[in-house]
Amino acid sequence: MHLNANILVIEPESYVREAITDVLGSAGYTIFETATSAEARRVLHEEEIDLMLTDVGLTNSAGLEMLNYVQQGRFGLDVIVLTSYTDIDNVRRIIDSGAYDLIAKPVHAYDLLLSVKRAMEKRRLMLRNKELQSNMEKKIKEKMLSLRLHTQEKQQLLISTIRSLVSTLEAKDKYTEGHSRRVADDVMNMAEAVGLNAGEVEELHLAGLFHDIGKIGISEMVLNKKGQLLAEEYELIKKHPLISQKIIEQVPQFKRLSRIVRAHHESFDGAGYPDGIKGEEIPLGARIMAVCDAFDAMTSDRSYRQALDPERAMNIVERNAGSQFDPELVKLFLKVKGFKN
Template identity: 35%
Template sequence: MREQILIVDDEEMIRELLASALFQEGYICHLAANVDEAFSILGQKDIDLVISDIMMPGRSGVELLRDLKKVDSEIAVLMITGLSDMNTAMECIHLGADDYISKPFNITRVILTVRNMLDKRNLSIEKKNYQIGLEFKVLEQTEQLRQTMHDLHLAYDNTLTALVKALDAREKEVGSHSERVMNYSKLMGSMLGISGIELEQLAKGALLHDIGKIGISDNILLKPGKLDEDEWREMRRHPLIGYAILSEIDFLKTPAEIILSHHERFDGSGYPKGLKGEQIPLGSRIFVLVDTLDAMTSDRPYRQALPFDAVISEVRKFSGSQFDPAIAELFLSVPRSRWEECAGKKFD
């Protein structure tokens, strides 16, 4: 595409001379006798380069330059100055002019200057377009990566949820015990100021708390009667088994710690390590409360679901022994309706 040049000079002879020489070089030239005419043409044509005299009646070339750069910072500008206007010419350079030539000028030098200025402008535009294209491509690829990570994260979550549902079904759980305690844990965690990835880790720990039961035989796990001492010893291995399964997976290391200690008690009488007080991870201290809530408000093969008031009594009774008293106090402050909302069911 032929480049378009606007020549602004109050002297017709200079306008015609420049236009004739530049036309011979293949450029399309537009002529203006003053700044107002120049802006009228600029509003109608896609001008690539402006050649402007500095000293003109009315508004000067300096004013043209200043206003022009506000409208189009990329347009190339060549100023024409008399020998006595060198200070003004340097001012023009500071205002954004690309170059200047002095009268009387050599037309060959003007043509070379114009060619160099347009080459420089085209290179600058190409570089800018390349940069914009590159930034767009980076944004596009970042979005694709974000979507891929989201899909992968969703696939992980769906896989874990399916696995947990299978384990719940194995124990003949009504509904999804693991999903309910996950929802309860997220509620408690939020109330304790846990958020973001830490809340996600808490939720995963609660969801996967019984993953270790995959290593417990059906004869023990599904036994309808009481377990003997050897069977209890085997059953109490499930936190260790769950930890062994998940602790080698990078994004499940923190949930694995919750799983390992979800049967610890605040007074140190729990298992498998007999941890006490704040030695027990916060996620596990939250979990033991919400696990009690779900266990007591859900039907069991040997009994019907207990009323919500029984849970309140249990938490009060064992606060400071089984339960962290500070978390127990927060638990007791949560309205029944919020627990029911998390459970997706009404309590007795």
């Protein structure tokens, strides 16, 4: 994205428009100001706009119509609404329409700059993430196209491509170094203890190795961030199971494995992501992985905290049996890890 973000300001009152343009212009943004929706639509089609600010009145619905227009036209833009009417009904109407933020009029420079800065940071992350994902998908597609091999050889080559992606991820996300391998070992031991057959055990071992591969599509800045993540950064992190699935299902034989990987952050009580499924709706392999993944994450150093000792981590796992984790699998995990006979 260009450094000087382009912001479209739609505001009927010329003195308000000028004040906003002054504040944002002196902060380095390029402003396209308009008084009417018709003019705004023309600008949206002619310029590369990064953010839209629009006035929303009480009876005049032009601002909300513009918000709808931007969303339905898939411009991929966030919209900040400026309004003088901050009663609960109007605020709800604006938020329900999908506005990113709402600023009460009269507009204070500080509120305006803060809101715009946050929206632009979100956009920057979103664009960077999109770029990383499409580069990665391109790489995998190129690899597949370049392969004119026997199916089995092709599969082996794809597995080694995914393995090398795991190494790339571990180099990029220093706090997960060795994480995939340790989870894969725990998952495999659990699969054997559950009584799965050799093919299923091997499938789960690979699922363990590849489960976080989708993090390769997330920027290093977010992965290695010290301190709390912003809501939008957390939303990006939450995409990694879907990206993992997308990569893994490129191998036709890995369809089932890819579904396990997709579900490794689902929670037994339905509070997980990406699908919010619960109980036995979650594939067994994913329920196993959820326990092993959480235990290893807690017992290794992360950018935001030091490793917990194993007893303490195991207590936390036990406390979450029935809510986050399948309680039967927690019992088994205690045995597999040698905490109980």
